[in-house]
Amino acid sequence: MIATKPKDFEELLNRLAEADSIYIVGCGDCATVLQTGGEYEVAEMKKKLEDAGKTVSGTIVPDITCQVLDIKRLLRGDKEAIQSADAILVMACGAGVQAVAEIIDDREVFAALDTTFAADKFRGGEFYEWCSLCGECIVDQYGGVCPVTRCPKGQLNGPCGGSEKGKCEVDTERDCVWTLIYNRLDKVGDKQEIEDRMAEPKDHEKSTKPHEYVFEARRG
Amino acid sequence: MSVRQAIASGKFILTSEVGPPKGCHLDEMVEEGEACRGLVDGINVTDIQSSVMRASSLVGCLKLQEAGLPPVMQMVCRDRNRLALQSDLLSAAVMGITDVLCITGDYTTLGDHPQAKPVFDLDSVQLIQAAKMLMEGHDMAGNELEGDPPQFCLGCVVNPGAEPLEPQIMKLHKKIRAGAEFVQTQAVYAPEVFANFMNQAGDLGVPVLAGIVMLKSAGMANYMNRFVSGVTVPDEMIARMKAADDRVQTSIEITVELVNGLRDTAQGIHMMPLGWNKHVAAVLKECGLA
Numbered sequence: 001m002i003a004t005k006p007k008d009f010e011e012l013l014n015r016l017a018e019a020d021s022i023y024i025v026g027c028g029d030c031a032t033v034l035q036t037g038g039e040y041e042v043a044e045m046k047k048k049l050e051d052a053g054k055t056v057s058g059t060i061v062p063d064i065t066c067q068v069l070d071i072k073r074l075l076r077g078d079k080e081a082i083q084s085a086d087a088i089l090v091m092a093c094g095a096g097v098q099a100v101a102e103i104i105d106d107r108e109v110f111a112a113l114d115t116t117f118a119a120d121k122f123r124g125g126e127f128y129e130w131c132s133l134c135g136e137c138i139v140d141q142y143g144g145v146c147p148v149t150r151c152p153k154g155q156l157n158g159p160c161g162g163s164e165k166g167k168c169e170v171d172t173e174r175d176c177v178w179t180l181i182y183n184r185l186d187k188v189g190d191k192q193e194i195e196d197r198m199a200e201p202k203d204h205e206k207s208t209k210p211h212e213y214v215f216e217a218r219r220g
Numbered sequence: 221m222s223v224r225q226a227i228a229s230g231k232f233i234l235t236s237e238v239g240p241p242k243g244c245h246l247d248e249m250v251e252e253g254e255a256c257r258g259l260v261d262g263i264n265v266t267d268i269q270s271s272v273m274r275a276s277s278l279v280g281c282l283k284l285q286e287a288g289l290p291p292v293m294q295m296v297c298r299d300r301n302r303l304a305l306q307s308d309l310l311s312a313a314v315m316g317i318t319d320v321l322c323i324t325g326d327y328t329t330l331g332d333h334p335q336a337k338p339v340f341d342l343d344s345v346q347l348i349q350a351a352k353m354l355m356e357g358h359d360m361a362g363n364e365l366e367g368d369p370p371q372f373c374l375g376c377v378v379n380p381g382a383e384p385l386e387p388q389i390m391k392l393h394k395k396i397r398a399g400a401e402f403v404q405t406q407a408v409y410a411p412e413v414f415a416n417f418m419n420q421a422g423d424l425g426v427p428v429l430a431g432i433v434m435l436k437s438a439g440m441a442n443y444m445n446r447f448v449s450g451v452t453v454p455d456e457m458i459a460r461m462k463a464a465d466d467r468v469q470t471s472i473e474i475t476v477e478l479v480n481g482l483r484d485t486a487q488g489i490h491m492m493p494l495g496w497n498k499h500v501a502a503v504l505k506e507c508g509l510a
Contacts, residue, residue, distance in 0.1 A: 157345040158391025160324040161379045164449035170327045178387045195390045
C-alpha cells in the first residue's frame with residue numbers, strides 16, 4: 001500500500017487561507033490503514049478546520065480514491081456540497097489527489113498529506129519501505145531482501161564502508177541490508193553465488209517516469 | 221613517481237592525502253601537497269569529502285600536477301550518474317591524471333547539503349568496471365572511443381576494522397576482479413586488526429596500503445571512535461595523547477610505531493594527515509622510509 005503522513009496543520013491552513021468553505025475527500029484504502037485519511041481522520045480534520053473558522057461543505061471517503069471512474073460517480077452525487085466549496089482538500093496519496101483534481105476541474109485541490117513510500121505493514125502503526133517500485137524486480141538475487149530500496153545507496157555488490165556492526169551509516173538504528181541479505185542467504189539461497197556474481201548497474205530506462213499501462217482488460 | 225610506477229617497481233608504496241577547500245583558492249591545498257614532495261608516490265585529492273561541498277577532486281589534481289606533484293583522483297558515486305562519471309574519467313585522462321581511486325562515497329544527509337539528491341547510479345565495483353571499459357576502448361554502452369583509450373591505474377578502498385568483515389571482503393574481491401590494482405584502507409590503529417583482515421582477505425594479488433590518520437588530540441580520537449564507522453582508537457593511545465606535553469611529537473611517535481607495526485603485513489602506507497602533511501616527513505624519516 002501507499003504510505004502517507006499528514007502535513008503540518010498550520011502550513012495547511014496557510015495554503016487554504018483564501019478558502020472559506022472546504023470540501024474534504026478521504027480514502028477508504030491505504031490512507032485508512034495508515035490512519036491519515038480514513039473516516040476518523042476526515043472527521044477530525046473537519047472539526048479542526050471548523051475550529052479554525054472554516055466552513056466544511058461536505059466530506060466523503062471513497063473506498064479507493066485513486067479509482068478515477070468510481071469516484072467520478074460518487075462525487076457527482078455530492079455535487080451541491082462540492083459546488084458550494086471554495087477548495088477541495090484531499091486526504092489521500094498523490095494519486096488520489098490527482099484523481100480528484102481530474103474530476104473536479106473547477107476548484108483548487110489541496111493535498112492534506114505527504115505521500116512517502118510503498119509500505120509493507122506489520123502491526124498497526126508499523127510500516128516499512130521494502131520496495132521502491134524500480135521497474136525491474138531483482139529481490140530473488142538477494143535472498144528476497146531488496147538492496148535497491150533497503151540500502152540508502154542501493155548497493156548491489158556488497159555493503160559500503162559505512163556499515164558498522166551490522167548497522168547502516170545513514171541510520172545507525174537500522175540493520176545494514178547486507179547483514180540481512182547475508183543472514184538470509186545463510187539460511188536459504190547461495191552465498192557463493194552472490195559473492196561470485198558481479199551485479200550490473202540498474203537499468204534506469206525501465207523506471208522512466210511517468211509509467212503507464214493501457215491494455216484491454218481481461219477481467220473486470 | 222606515480223602509484224602506477226610504484227606498483228610496477230614493487231617498492232613499499234607511500235601515499236598521502238589533501239582535500240580541496242570550500243572556495244576557489246587552492247594554494248593552501250597545494251602547499252599541503254608540497255610538504256610531501258619527493259616522499260610519497262601519490263597524493264590523493266578527496267572528492268567532496270564527507271558530503272561537504274567544496275572544489276572538485278579533478279581540479280585539485282590538476283593543481284598538484286601543475287606543481288609537479290603526483291595526484292590520485294578520488295571519485296565517489298554519490299554525485300554523478302554513469303554519464304558524468306565516465307565523462308569525468310575521460311576528462312581526467314585528457315589532463316594526464318590516470319591514478320584514480322574509486323569509492324562509494326558518504327551519504328548525502330551526513331554532509332552540509334542534506335537536501336541534495338543522492339545519485340549512486342553505480343556502486344564502486346561498477347565504477348571500476350566502467351573505468352576498465354574505457355581502458356578497453358569503449359564506454360559502458362559498448363560505444364567505441366575515438367583514438368587511443370585512456371590508461372588508468374585504478375584503486376579501491378576497504379575498511380579492515382569493519383564488522384562483520386565477511387561482506388566487506390566479498391566486495392573487495394569483486395573490486396579487484398573488476399580491475400582495481402591497489403587498495404587503500406580506512407584508518408587503522410591496531411596492527412593486529414590489520415593483520416587479521418589481511419589473513420581473512422586471503423591472496424588479493426594487489427598491494428594493500430594501510431590507512432593512517434594521525435591523531436591530533438585525545439578529543440579527535442574520541443570523536444573518531446564515536447562517529448567514524450569501523451575505526452577504533454585504542455584507549456592506551458588516547459591516554460598518551462591526553463598526557464602529551466607536545467601533542468605533535470606524541471602523535472608522530474604513535475604514527476611511527478603504527479607504521480612499523482604495519483610494515484610487514486601491508487605493501488604500503490596511505491597517510492591521511494588532515495592538514496598535517498608537514499609532519500608526514502618526520503614520520504617517514506623516523507621509519508627510514510624517506
